[in-house]
Amino acid sequence: MxxxxxxxxxxxxxxxxxxxxIGAVALAGIVAAPSAMADDEPxxxxxxxxxxxxxxxxxxxxxxxxxxxxxxxxxxxxxxxxxxxxxxxxxxxxxxxxxxxxxxxxxxxxxxxxxxxxxxxxxxxxxxxxxxxxxxxxxxxxxxxxxxxxxxxxxxxxxxxxxxxxxxxxxxxxxxxxxxxxxxxxxxxxxxxxxxxxxxxxxxxxxxxxxxxxxxxxxxxxxxxxxxxxxxxxxxxxxxxxxxxxxxxxxxxxxxxxxxxxxxAIQGAGTVTLPGSATYSVGMPVTTATASVTWQNGAAATITPDSVRYVWQVGGKTVKITSTPEYQILAQDAGKSLRVVAVAKKAGMLTGTVASATLPIQFGSFSATTPPALTAPATVRVGDTISASAGAYDLPDALVTYQWSNGATTPSIQVAPSDLGQTLSVTVSASRPGYSSVVNTLQTSGQVQRGQLTTNAQATIAGTFATDQVLTATAGQYVPTATETYEWLADGASIPEATGSNYQIKAEDVGKVISLRVTATRNGYEDSQYTVTGSPAVASDIAVVVAPVVSQSPTVNAVTAVTPGTYAPSDATSTFQWSVNNVAVAGATGVTFTPRAADLGKSVQVKITVSAPGYNDLVTTLSAGAVKAATLTVTTQPKLTGSAKVGTNVKITAGTYNTAGVLLTYQWLRNGAPIAGATKSAYTPIATDRLGGLSVRVTASAAGFTSVTTTTNTLTVGTGTFKVKTKPAFKVGKKKITKKTKIKVGKKLTVSKGKYTTSGVKVTYRWYVGAKKVAGKKGAKSSYKVAKKNAGKKIFVKLTVKKAGYSTITVKTATTKKVSR
Structure with missing residues (x-):
């Protein structure tokens, strides 16, 4: 410097x-869009x-x-x-x-x-x-x-x-x-x-x-x-x-x-002036500003800017930048203020500006040549249509809008329920951008009353008038459309809680006329009420869902059962009566029946009666067939217990069966073959039976049952035994010998057989003198003559006792005193 x-x-x-x-300026001729900045943009x-x-x-x-x-x-x-x-x-x-x-x-x-x-x-x-x-x-x-x-x-x-x-x-x-x-x-x-x-x-x-x-x-x-x-x-x-x-x-x-x-900075000396007034109208002339400005530098020397542009602002917002001081006022500018700023630019310097005073832009005006009119009935009701005409105006292309007191904005409206009790009015406004609107307000003659429903077709009742059947209300037709509510009636009286469109007939309704009271309602309208007459309710028939079944082939003492089946309605109940040969059996009223012995061969039936409140009884009779004999069954086998031997009584243990009152018969068998006459519950084997197999064939029978035969176990018959009941004794003549009786030579002695626990025995004798038996026939007899040589000796007898099938026994008599001479 x-x-x-x-x-x-x-x-x-x-x-x-x-x-x-302060803001910046664009090149001349570019129109600026409305800005979001504060009023009076730089x-x-x-x-x-x-x-x-x-x-x-x-x-x-x-x-x-x-x-x-x-x-x-x-x-x-x-x-x-x-x-x-x-x-x-x-x-x-x-x-x-x-x-x-x-x-x-x-x-x-x-x-x-x-x-x-x-x-x-x-x-x-x-x-x-x-x-x-x-x-x-x-x-x-x-x-x-x-x-x-x-x-x-x-x-x-x-x-x-x-x-x-x-x-x-x-x-x-x-x-x-x-x-x-x-x-x-x-x-x-x-x-x-x-x-x-x-x-x-x-x-x-x-x-x-x-x-x-x-x-x-x-x-x-x-x-x-x-x-x-x-x-x-x-x-x-x-x-x-x-x-x-x-x-x-x-x-x-x-x-x-x-x-x-x-x-x-560029300095501007002078003024920029706009016309004295401006009122918007279609096709109005361009607004021209008068610019009398001298541009200077900081030393107050006149300079020539590189460019001068005109920034037009409406309502403080830049709307257009032009190279000449001319601006066409637009409809949207009406009601706002207009200002123009002359902007001088020169390279290397800050931009200089001179602004005009603001000019209010007035709205244009026009009037109605034919005022709007309201068309409405004398008494306005909900549902009525009322309308307002647009009217005619001395300004072409005027836009007519409608504002009803209920918020609607169309020329015609249908009176709504929300309008009830109100006096309706409409404001008809004719407008055009840049002009003051022409406004007319029209009003109905009185308050809005409730509308009246027109019934084109009444509701009807569909369905069968029988117990548990569902009746359905088919909606009627109304102008305008309406909502129905229902009240079901029985003989003219209200049925409690029956207010739906469907009603299921109950048992207590049988015999009564079922009808329907219908109330048609719509918000803002008077209710319309009438009664639809139906028909008397009748009892329904019980329907079989699953058929009952009775078991077949009844048998004595065996349960015969019926499966009851299922029905509609589900709460139906069944009762039963059993019969034999079509004769009712007293007390046989359950789902089972046990045929008796007396019923053998006779037919069994069961009558099923199904009942439900409000329904006709359903009666069905089923046949089970003829009664068959029951099978007698051994539950405990009859048997022989212990051991068997000749001469000893043998008893049978009878066994048990699947029923009481059984009758038994017996047949004793030897090695499987019947023993003649042996048909009791006990038997004493004989000699023939010895070492054979002993058994019993038992036949059981009972009323109403098939008989059943069983064979017991087998016992091998052993050798019988017997005992001495009375010991053999000596006699001399008819006199019995005792221990004190003297026996002398030459006397004839006799010995008794004795007695035994069985009969039919065979006895053989052998006499003894001293310790020596008497040989030969002489010593084998039931008597003996005392010989001389027998003197000094004692005598006794050995008896051999036999019986077929029994073990042999030897019986020794008492010994006499020594033989004397």
């Missing part, structure tokens, strides 16, 4: 630029690079004005990100902070310089923003921007002012600058991401939740004693991967320069 410049700058009152509340920005900007990268969601990438992509304003026309700070080297602002405060305004590698070089005058015309020139700077479709590199040349020192000739500094892609997370060329990022971006008409943002280049230090008077950007560095669609976007230059507003 030369000495005179520094002196001039230091003598002025320094005014630092306020960086909040028409210009505080970014001194705005005069070089040629692209819009920040716009409102849904805007058609943003296009950073050639496909209508842009940062969505308000979705986070950096604020427009707000001072931002980024770190420099050391403790130095570098400041910058972004343009883009108004939708559609250019906010960045966009270059493709094929574009010509661009030289930016930085003397007022960074160099010698600032209060304090920049010593550090960083470029703020991004790229699209991948990173792109440009050559940047910093052009320095001559410092008047021969030792430091005029110079420039050239370096390579590279920004990463706007939605990339990887740094390229040493650039770093600027925070905060925008959370949303718009791309191809769709809002995407992607974190996209700007990048800051590495810090560039300005050599001591140098000031940056201009910067040349050379975009002709072809991408290494030949992606020629990539573009470089410069949004701001951050620096530590202190700027003098008097030096950098």
């Amino acid at each position: 030369n000495t005179s410049t520094k002196t001039r700058a230091s003598s002025r009152t320094r005014k630092f630029i306020a960086l909040a509340g 028409a210009a920005s505080t970014n001194w690079l705005e005069g070089y900007f040629n692209n819009t990268g920040i716009a409102d969601a849904g805007s058609q004005n943003g296009d950073i990438d050639g496909q209508n992509g842009f940062f969505v304003r308000g979705a986070g990100g950096l604020g427009a026309n707000v001072s931002h700070s980024i770190a420099g080297n050391g403790s130095t902070s570098l400041n910058y602002t972004l343009a883009g405060g108004t939708d559609g305004a250019a906010d960045n310089l966009s270059l493709n590698w094929e574009d010509p070089n661009v030289t930016i005058d930085t003397s007022l923003g960074l160099g010698s015309q600032t209060t304090t020139p920049a010593t550090q700077l960083r470029f703020i921007g991004t790229s699209t479709y991948g990173s792109i590199r440009v050559n940047v040349t910093l052009n320095y002012e001559n410092d008047g020192n021969p030792a430091t000739p005029d110079a420039s500094d050239e370096f390579l600058l590279e920004f990463s892609d706007w939605c990339e997370n990887t740094s390229q060329g040493g650039s770093v991401a600027v925070t905060p990022k925008w959370t949303d971006r718009s791309w191809s008409g769709n809002v995407q939740s992607l974190a996209c943002g700007l990048w800051a280049s590495p810090v560039k230090d300005i050599p001591a004693g140098r000031t940056v008077e201009s910067i040349t950007i050379k975009p002709n560095v072809q991408p290494v991967d030949n992606e020629t669609v990539r573009r470089f976007h410069l949004f701001a230059i951050a620096s530590d320069a202190v700027v003098d507003a008097n030096e950098i």
Whole structure:
């Protein structure tokens, strides 16, 4: 900076630029969409690079004005990100902070310089923003921007002012600058991401939740004693991967320069004036502002701006930017204020503005040539249709709307139940954008009354009028449709809790006339009630679900059973009566019957009577067939116990059977052959039976049973035994000999046979005298004549007793006294 410049700058009152509340301006002719910002949007920005900007990268969601990438992509304003026309700070080297602002405060305004590698070089005058015309020139700077479709590199040349020192000739500094892609997370060329990022971006008409943002280049230090008077950007560095669609976007230059507003800002002297009044009408002429403005720099010298554009604002929102002071008022502008701001731009300077006063835009007016009319009956009821006519108006294409007091918005309405008791009215409004509406309110003559139902067809009863059958109410037909409720009647009296569309006839209803009281109701209408007469209820027949079955081939003393079967209704009960030869058996009323012996050969029947309340009895008789004899079964076999021998009585243990009162007959067997006459329960074996097998054939019989014959076990008959009952004794003549009787020679001794425990024995004798037996026939007789030679000796007899089948025994008599002479 030369000495005179520094002196001039230091003598002025320094005014630092306020960086909040001012917006940026787009290129002329671009219409801005309505903004979501506060009223009175700024028409210009505080970014001194705005005069070089040629692209819009920040716009409102849904805007058609943003296009950073050639496909209508842009940062969505308000979705986070950096604020427009707000001072931002980024770190420099050391403790130095570098400041910058972004343009883009108004939708559609250019906010960045966009270059493709094929574009010509661009030289930016930085003397007022960074160099010698600032209060304090920049010593550090960083470029703020991004790229699209991948990173792109440009050559940047910093052009320095001559410092008047021969030792430091005029110079420039050239370096390579590279920004990463706007939605990339990887740094390229040493650039770093600027925070905060925008959370949303718009791309191809769709809002995407992607974190996209700007990048800051590495810090560039300005050599001591140098000031940056201009910067040349050379975009002709072809991408290494030949992606020629990539573009470089410069949004701001951050620096530590202190700027003098008097030096950098364009000043406007003069006025911009709008006509005195404006009332909207279809086809109204264009509104033209009168601009009498002289544009000056900070030294009050007149300058020629690079461009002057007119920012038109309605209600404080920018709606259009034009290159001439003309604006066509639109219908939607009526009722709002109009203002125009003349915006002057010059490269390297802050934009200058001159604003007009606001002009209220009045609504147009029109009137009805035929007023609307209400068509309604004298007494309005729920369900009636009432309508309002539109009327006629002296303004073509007037839109007629209807607002009824019940909320309806159609020309005709059907009176609803919610309107009951209300007086209905309708407001007929004729409107057209930009005009005051013509409003007429019409009202019915009285309050809405309940509607009246028309019965086109009464309800009917379907079904069979019999116990447990279901009767069904078939709904009637009404205009309008209605809801029916029911009350079932028996002989005209209400049946408790019978209020459904179905009714199942009960036992107690038999003989009574079943009818139906119907009440048709609809909200907002008078009830319609009538009675449908049915028929007397009759008893139903019991239906067999599973037929009863009786067991066949009845047998004496065996249970014959009937399986009762199942029936409808399920609570039906069965009773039973058994008969023999069709004669009822007293007390035989269960599900089983046991035929008696007397029933043998006779037929058995069972009569089943099925009953249920309200039903006709169902009687069925089943035949079980003729009674058969039972099979007599031995439960314990008859048997012979112990041992058998000749002469000893043997008894049979009879055994047991499957019934009582069994008659038994016996036949004793010898070696399996019947023993004649041996038919009793006991038998005494005889000699013939000795060593033979003895058994009994037992025949059992009982009334009503078949007989059964079994043979006992066999006993081998052993030899019989017998004993002496009366010992043989001596006689002399008829006189018995005792121990004292003297026996003399010549006497004839007789010995008795003796008596035994069996009869029919055979006895043989052998006489002994002394110890010697008497030989021959003489010694074998039952008598013996005492010989002389016997004197002095004692006499005794040995009797041999035999019987067939028995063991032989020997009996010795007593010994006499010695024979005397």
